[in-house]
Amino acid sequence: MDSQKSVSIELQNLQVDTLGTPQIASPLRNKNYYVENNARIVIDPDFSQVDKSKTFEIAGPRSEVFFDGAQITCGIVTCGGLCPGINNVIRTIVMTLREQYKVPKILGFRYGYQGLSNAPLAEPMELTPQKVENIHNHGGTILGSSRGKQDINEMIDVLIQKNVSILFVIGGDGTLNGAHEMVKEIKKRNLMISIIGIPKTIDNDIVGTSQTFGFSSAVNIAEKVISCAHYEALSAWNGIGLVKLMGRDSGFVAAHATLANNDVNYCFVPEDSLTLEGETGLLNVLEHRLEKKRHAVIVVAEGAGQNLFHTSATQRDASGNVLHKDIGVFLKDKINAHFSHKNIPITLKYIDPSYTIRSVKANSEDSTFCLMLGQNAVHAGMSGRTGIFIGYWNQTFTHVPFKVVINKRKKIDTKSALWKIFQETIGYNGRDNIVE
Ligand SMILES: Nc1ncnc2c1ncn2[C@@H]1O[C@H](COP(=O)(O)OP(=O)(O)OP(=O)(O)O)[C@@H](O)[C@H]1O
Ligand SMILES: O=P(O)(O)OC[C@H]1O[C@](O)(CO)[C@@H](O)[C@@H]1O
Numbered sequence: 529m530d531s532q533k534s535v536s537i538e539l540q541n542l543q544v545d546t547l548g549t550p551q552i553a554s555p556l557r558n559k560n561y562y563v564e565n566n567a568r569i570v571i572d573p574d575f576s577q578v579d580k581s582k583t584f585e586i587a588g589p590r591s592e593v594f595f596d597g598a599q600i601t602c603g604i605v606t607c608g609g610l611c612p613g614i615n616n617v618i619r620t621i622v623m624t625l626r627e628q629y630k631v632p633k634i635l636g637f638r639y640g641y642q643g644l645s646n647a648p649l650a651e652p653m654e655l656t657p658q659k660v661e662n663i664h665n666h667g668g669t670i671l672g673s674s675r676g677k678q679d680i681n682e683m684i685d686v687l688i689q690k691n692v693s694i695l696f697v698i699g700g701d702g703t704l705n706g707a708h709e710m711v712k713e714i715k716k717r718n719l720m721i722s723i724i725g726i727p728k729t730i731d732n733d734i735v736g737t738s739q740t741f742g743f744s745s746a747v748n749i750a751e752k753v754i755s756c757a758h759y760e761a762l763s764a765w766n767g768i769g770l771v772k773l774m775g776r777d778s779g780f781v782a783a784h785a786t787l788a789n790n791d792v793n794y795c796f797v798p799e800d801s802l803t804l805e806g807e808t809g810l811l812n813v814l815e816h817r818l819e820k821k822r823h824a825v826i827v828v829a830e831g832a833g834q835n836l837f838h839t840s841a842t843q844r845d846a847s848g849n850v851l852h853k854d855i856g857v858f859l860k861d862k863i864n865a866h867f868s869h870k871n872i873p874i875t876l877k878y879i880d881p882s883y884t885i886r887s888v889k890a891n892s893e894d895s896t897f898c899l900m901l902g903q904n905a906v907h908a909g910m911s912g913r914t915g916i917f918i919g920y921w922n923q924t925f926t927h928v929p930f931k932v933v934i935n936k937r938k939k940i941d942t943k944s945a946l947w948k949i950f951q952e953t954i955g956y957n958g959r960d961n962i963v964e
């Protein structure tokens with residue numbers, strides 16, 4: 529992971545030679561794509577000069593610990609939607625606690641925060657190295673998960689009852705919000721209980737970390753699904769492959785799978801608007817594309833195009849997350865209706881891989897990532913830190929205070945390099961990307 533730093537670079541004379549001053553206006557279509565001629569990036573930042581308030585604490589084992597491992601009980605809980613790699617994190621936490629810090633008792637609370645309530649669906653599971661040694665080969669979470677509000681005081685009471693000194697919470701933004709509430713209550717009661725988070729979500733929408741585990745595995749599967757949609761489209765006259773991918777409020781999975789796949793013509797994410805009608809709307813643009821190429825592939829993220837639904841009724845899940853209207857089925861119907869109305873024959877194959885992109889086991893990138901996240905989480909808890917999650921920033925594992933994520937979600941920055949590459953590479957709303 530740290531391969532960038534493993535070779536020292538001669539820090540002199542890194543000016544780049546050019547053949548002369550370029551004078552021809554670039555032909556790129558997207559004028560926002562340009563990089564300033566003298567834009568540079570620091571190779572080895574001098575952190576002594578940096579304002580401390582603008583840095584994250586670096587994660588890792590400390591020479592002094594706060595807890596005597598042999599005397600404590602630890603707990604693990606997994607909340608929210610499934611995500612590839614949860615079992616890897618559980619395994620690593622158990623192995624590290626037991627092997628490195630000699631913790632005798634590790635409790636796995638069942639079915640999310642529900643397992644920390646007064647009346648859990650199931651009693652906590654005692655986690656041992658034998659119990660977890662093979663779990664990384666499986667998707668899901670051996671502890672089970674759930675959504676829905678639980679009483680914070682009740683959860684703290686259960687931690688006290690079970691004598692838990694460190695609780696590891698594996699979950700997304702909601703889980704970390706809940707963990708933050710627990711930390712506040714623990715402080716209020718002056719208890720010596722540490723809460724450490726490990727951010728989990730295929731959506732990659734957690735602020736304060738460059739990536740969440742599970743994202744890479746989800747993109748891998750999504751890319752394969754898009755490839756199938758492409759073959760379906762290619763094999764029919766006016767074939768259209770339409771794929772809907774998870775991504776509630778952030779379109780990272782759809783955007784990255786699209787870039788990885790190369791065959792997508794139109795991709796819509798929640799961060800950008802989706803126009804159907806008019807000259808530059810999808811329906812017209814699609815019609816022109818079919819005339820020329822006879823096939824098209826469209827990817828749409830779950831949260832995209834919500835502007836197209838004319839209803840104000842908002843549905844929420846048990847945790848309070850907004851449930852979006854089904855943009856996939858909506859687009860399928862609109863496209864079919866448009867071409868049928870014009871008497872143009874099309875064959876539209878709609879694929880919604882839904883949960884299949886998140887219930888798989890972790891790929892090798894996520895496995896490695898989960899191992900390091902889990903180890904760093906244990907080191908953080910044993911050192912007495914609390915109210916933080918393990919982040920990954922500038923190729924370094926970090927301690928990120930929970931408050932950084934409270935009521936925030938990371939979204940694709942439409943001014944970022946990713947977005948510029950995205951726009952330059954594929955068609956986007958209102959533009960026909962056919963290169964003749
Ligand atoms: N402010 C909060 N206070 C207490 N509990 C919370 C809070 N926000 C969320 N939770 C709880 O955290 C748990 C997980 O939240 P949620 O269902 O939103 O999933 P998540 O962690 O965001 O994961 P995902 O990425 O799958 O959405 C739920 O039990 C929810 O009730
Ligand atoms: O149906 P569920 O389990 O509530 O989860 C769906 C949501 O979970 C996520 O996969 C995030 O975990 C979102 O992309 C999706 O909207």
Ligand SMILES: [Mg+2]
Nearest residue numbers: 608700701702
């Ligand atoms: Mg969430």
